[in-house]
Amino acid sequence: MAIASFAESGADLQLTGITKRFPGFTAIEELDLTIPAGSFFALLGPSGCGKTTTLRLVAGLEEPTAGQILIGGKDVTSTKPFQRPVNTVFQSYALFPHMTILENVAFGLRRRKLGDPVGKAHEALKLVELDHLASRRPAQLSGGQQQRVALARAIVNRPALLLLDEPLGALDLKLRRQMQLELKTIQTEVGLTFLHVTHDQEEAMTMADTVAVMNKGKIEQMGAPEELYELPRTAFVANFLGQSNLFTGEVVASGPDHIAVDVAGVPIVVPRTRAQRHAGEIAIGVRPEKVSLLTSAPLPESGRNVLGPGRVTDVSFSGVSTQYLVDVPGVGELVVFAQNMVFGPVVQVGASVWISWNADHGFGLDDDPGVVPRFVPDASTESIAIQRRIALEEELEQA
Amino acid sequence: MKFGKGLGLGIYTVLALLFLLIPIAYTFVFSFNDAGKLNIAWQGFTFDKWLTVCSTAGLCEAFGNSILVGLVSTVLATALGTLIAIALVRYRFRARSSISLLLFLPMATPEVVLGAGLAAQFLTLGTEKGLLTIILAHTMFCISFVVVTVKARVASLDPALEEAGRDLYGSPGQVFWRITFPLLMPGIAAAALLSFALSFDDFIITNFNSGSVDTFPKFIYIAAARGIPAQVNVIASAVFLLAIVLVIVVQVSRAARAKRLARQLG
Ligand SMILES: Nc1ncnc2c1ncn2[C@@H]1O[C@H](COP(=O)(O)OP(=O)(O)OP(=O)(O)O)[C@@H](O)[C@H]1O
Ligand SMILES: [Mg+2]
Numbered sequence: 001m002a003i004a005s006f007a008e009s010g011a012d013l014q015l016t017g018i019t020k021r022f023p024g025f026t027a028i029e030e031l032d033l034t035i036p037a038g039s040f041f042a043l044l045g046p047s048g049c050g051k052t053t054t055l056r057l058v059a060g061l062e063e064p065t066a067g068q069i070l071i072g073g074k075d076v077t078s079t080k081p082f083q084r085p086v087n088t089v090f091q092s093y094a095l096f097p098h099m100t101i102l103e104n105v106a107f108g109l110r111r112r113k114l115g116d117p118v119g120k121a122h123e124a125l126k127l128v129e130l131d132h133l134a135s136r137r138p139a140q141l142s143g144g145q146q147q148r149v150a151l152a153r154a155i156v157n158r159p160a161l162l163l164l165d166e167p168l169g170a171l172d173l174k175l176r177r178q179m180q181l182e183l184k185t186i187q188t189e190v191g192l193t194f195l196h197v198t199h200d201q202e203e204a205m206t207m208a209d210t211v212a213v214m215n216k217g218k219i220e221q222m223g224a225p226e227e228l229y230e231l232p233r234t235a236f237v238a239n240f241l242g243q244s245n246l247f248t249g250e251v252v253a254s255g256p257d258h259i260a261v262d263v264a265g266v267p268i269v270v271p272r273t274r275a276q277r278h279a280g281e282i283a284i285g286v287r288p289e290k291v292s293l294l295t296s297a298p299l300p301e302s303g304r305n306v307l308g309p310g311r312v313t314d315v316s317f318s319g320v321s322t323q324y325l326v327d328v329p330g331v332g333e334l335v336v337f338a339q340n341m342v343f344g345p346v347v348q349v350g351a352s353v354w355i356s357w358n359a360d361h362g363f364g365l366d367d368d369p370g371v372v373p374r375f376v377p378d379a380s381t382e383s384i385a386i387q388r389r390i391a392l393e394e395e396l397e398q399a
Numbered sequence: 400m401k402f403g404k405g406l407g408l409g410i411y412t413v414l415a416l417l418f419l420l421i422p423i424a425y426t427f428v429f430s431f432n433d434a435g436k437l438n439i440a441w442q443g444f445t446f447d448k449w450l451t452v453c454s455t456a457g458l459c460e461a462f463g464n465s466i467l468v469g470l471v472s473t474v475l476a477t478a479l480g481t482l483i484a485i486a487l488v489r490y491r492f493r494a495r496s497s498i499s500l501l502l503f504l505p506m507a508t509p510e511v512v513l514g515a516g517l518a519a520q521f522l523t524l525g526t527e528k529g530l531l532t533i534i535l536a537h538t539m540f541c542i543s544f545v546v547v548t549v550k551a552r553v554a555s556l557d558p559a560l561e562e563a564g565r566d567l568y569g570s571p572g573q574v575f576w577r578i579t580f581p582l583l584m585p586g587i588a589a590a591a592l593l594s595f596a597l598s599f600d601d602f603i604i605t606n607f608n609s610g611s612v613d614t615f616p617k618f619i620y621i622a623a624a625r626g627i628p629a630q631v632n633v634i635a636s637a638v639f640l641l642a643i644v645l646v647i648v649v650q651v652s653r654a655a656r657a658k659r660l661a662r663q664l665g
Contacts, residue, residue: 061562081565094563098581107577108567140660157567 010193011072011085011160012037013058018067020053020217027053028217031067035210038191040184042208044201044240050217051197052091055163058195059088071161082111087154091165091197093146095138101125101149102134108157124156125149127182143170148179155186162187164196168203180207201241205229213237229287233276235367238285245334246285248369254278258359264330268305268362275364283365288335290361293324294354295347305362307331308354315345322346326353423639430632438629448629455630461618462634465599468530468614472537473594479538480545481587485579487546488553505543513540514607521608528610536608537601541594548593552586 013035020028027050035041043051056062058069060081069077076084087108095104102121109117125131128148130141138146147170154162167183168176184207187194198204204211205225212222213236221228221237229241238244252267253260259275260267261284270284286305298306310328322345324336336355338346347353432438433445453459486492487499505513517536518528526532560582564574580587602616609617619631 059566061566081562082568082570086566088563088566090559090563092557092559094557094559096560096563096578107564107569111568111570111573153567 009160009191010038013161013193013195014068014070014073015054015058016068016070018054018057018069019065020050020057020062021065026217028057028064031217031219033212033219033222035193035195037072037193039209040187040194040196040207042204042211043195043197043214044199044204044211045214046240047199049214051214052165054214055088055165055195055197058161059086059163060084061088085160086163087157087159087161088163089150089154089165089167091169093138093150095146095149095153097138100135100137101130101141104138104149105153105156107153112157120156121152124152127155127186128152128179144172144175147171151179151183158190158192161193161195164194166198167196169199176203183207205241211241213240215240231274231363232285233366235283235285235365238363238365243288243335244285245288245291246283246365247331248281248283250281251279259364261364263307264328266305266307268307269303269359270362270364271360274360274362276366277364281369283367283369284362285365286357286362288323289321289337291334291336291355291357293326293336293338293347294356295351297354298356303359304356305359306354306356307334309352310334310355312347312349312351312353315347315349317345324353326355328355426632427636427639430629430636432629432632434629436628437626438632439626448633452630452633455628457613458618458628458630458634461613462615464530464533464612465615468533468537468605469595469598472534472541472598473591475534475538476541476545476594477587477591480542480590481549481583483542484546484549484553485583488550489558502543502546505540506547510601510603514604517604518607528608529612532608532610533605533612533614536604537598540601540604541597544593544597545590548590549583549586552583556582 013033015031015033018028018031018033019026031054043054045051053062057064058071060076060079060083064077067077068075071085095101096107099107102118102125105121105124106117109120114120122131122134125134128151130145130148130152133141133145138149141149147167151164151167154164164183168179171179180203183194183196186192196204196208208225210222211225211228213220213228215236221233228237232238232241232244235244235246238246247261247263247268249261249263249268251259252262255272257272258269259272259278260269261282262268263284268284272278275282275284294308297309298304300306307328308326310326310331312324313327313333314323314325316323317340319340321337321339324338324345324347326334326336328334334355429438429441430448431444431446432441433443433447434440435442483498483502487495514536517532517539521528521532556579561574561578564578565571569577600616601614602620605614605617606620613621615634619627622628622631
């Protein structure tokens with residue numbers, strides 16, 4: 001039986017112990033996830049980590065191998081997709097090619113026999129600014145337009161839970177921002193629960209109340225965007241959300257508030273509460289924008305970490321800020337973002353510099369230091385995928 | 400050089416078309432022959448045969464049987480074959496590949512063998528031969544063609560479309576009739592036309608399993624021993640003309656639709 005009315009408000013979603021195994025491949029492992037009603041939840045992760053699979057499990061298009069799915073407190077694990085108060089915006093749009101845009105959007109309303117499907121469909125199309133194309137077929141629209149129709153087709157049903165699988169991937173930047181605003185407005189106005197899957201970390205951070213970073217079928221870390229950014233718990237999160245400078249070393253001193261880690265002979269101080277591990281070999285890090293560049297050796301000062309001297313190997317100017325790469329002997333290459341308070345870069349390639357940061361801004365990771373990946377930090381997740389591939393190819397060549 | 404080549408191709412094309420069309424033209428022209436019992440030599444022009452089609456004993460009855468058998472076995476074969484095709488493409492089950500292979504057998508087996516085999520089966524079962532056995536036989540060999548035709552269409556259908564239908568509150572039945580079926584329609588229609596043509600045309604298998612019932616091909620075969628009446632040409636020509644008209648109607652309506660779409664876009 002289909003749900004014969006609009007959702008009054010969002011419903012919460014609860015996944016407990018969800019595992020999904022395909023023949024010979026485990027896509028999701030022991031996933032526990034709770035999304036409060038009315039929240040905007042973003043699922044972020046590299047390609048192939050199981051984001052789409054998670055959405056399909058929630059929509060009922062895939063059956064979990066183990067675990068339970070609860071929507072609004074009701075166990076829906078064994079119900080069919082059309083019985084769930086859930087709609088999906090598919091990654092591949094999946095518009096019905098034999099129907100007009102209007103009929104596509106009205107499809108869900110008609111199935112539930114709701115009043116005035118045509119009027120409501122027009123309204124939804126106006127929302128995505130496509131009402132003037134209502135009588136066309138999907139094949140006569142551009143990719144971005146199709147994506148907006150897919151959005152309208154799902155939103156028009158006002159489901160308690162809306163699943164969005166990279167719904168803005170095909171849009172240009174301007175339209176993307178506009179649709180992000182639109183989505184956020186719809187979500188807050190109606191109070192629906194959104195589960196939004198994306199590759200784009202900026203999109204996830206700006207739109208979501210809660211972000212979960214997923215890797216290889218597991219949730220690495222989840223929390224408010226600021227929390228996730230300022231206090232990443234694993235190297236994967238530290239590098240997937242923005243960039244990080246990571247170091248490894250032995251804990252050499254341990255106080256009530258701080259611990260000190262030996263990095264190439266220099267004790268680097270990290271707040272105890274911001275470190276996941278407090279003894280032995282650990283990995284620590286700091287964000288590039290928290291670091292400042294100095295052209296002369298600073299006086300030792302408690303509460304600040306200093307590394308150097310190092311050599312500037314690259315300077316790239318990006319308008320608002322400049323990115324410097326600094327090679328510190330024994331430590332490796334570090335990234336520094338500096339606001340352009342004066343015209344142009346302050347130092348040139350080859351210059352000798354020290355880098356320093358407030359000890360309270362560092363963080364300690366939960367990874368085993370032996371396996372901490374040292375990506376050349378880069379903002380985009382695609383480049384991580386590319387680097388992975390290059391690393392893999394090198395490995396294969398050596399074998 | 401270039402001219403010579405073009406001329407050669409032209410002559411070849413004309414000859415090939417003539418070769419293909421002469422029997423049809425002959426059939427059509429001789430439906431107007433004022434012949435007696437033998438419709439072999441030209442005796443003069445008349446419309447009589449077109450007006451007295453059914454006066455030849457058994458001819459119209461045989462034609463009616465052919466239409467009836469064609470329609471019923473087309474409906475049966477298309478319905479069953481479509482379902483089989485969907486199952487073969489969409490679901491993974493045991494013996495799936497062997498079933499795929501077995502479905503090719505009726506197409507590969509010589510018709511005489513198939514006809515004789517079926518006749519033996521009906522004899523064993525004690526089924527009386529007649530319209531029913533012809534329909535069963537035709538349905539059987541048409542299914543293979545339907546499955547092959549529709550399978551290609553199902554394979555090109557994005558499963559995400561049906562998933563979207565289910566996600567948008569469509570029950571399994573609604574998803575089938577509103578999404579799967581319309582999208583498979585071109586394949587199903589082609590399969591149905593093919594089935595009807597095959598069934599209408601079939602002589603060998605029919606001859607083994609028809610008992611005393613005549614179909615159009617069987618009637619002609621039997622009549623050929625005594626001389627084929629010109630009324631047979633009339634029916635053959637009528638079927639041919641009907642087919643041509645159908646093709647033209649389809650083409651014209653398709654062109655009109657394309658034009659309408661182009662205008663909408665422009
Ligand atoms: N039907 C299936 N059979 C086997 N493996 C599958 C199947 N569907 C997905 N997988 C695998 O499960 C993993 C997760 O797939 P999924 O589609 O959830 O990735 P994703 O995170 O959505 O990636 P992307 O960002 O590229 O869309 C992939 O490695 C994929 O190859
Ligand atoms: Mg995906």
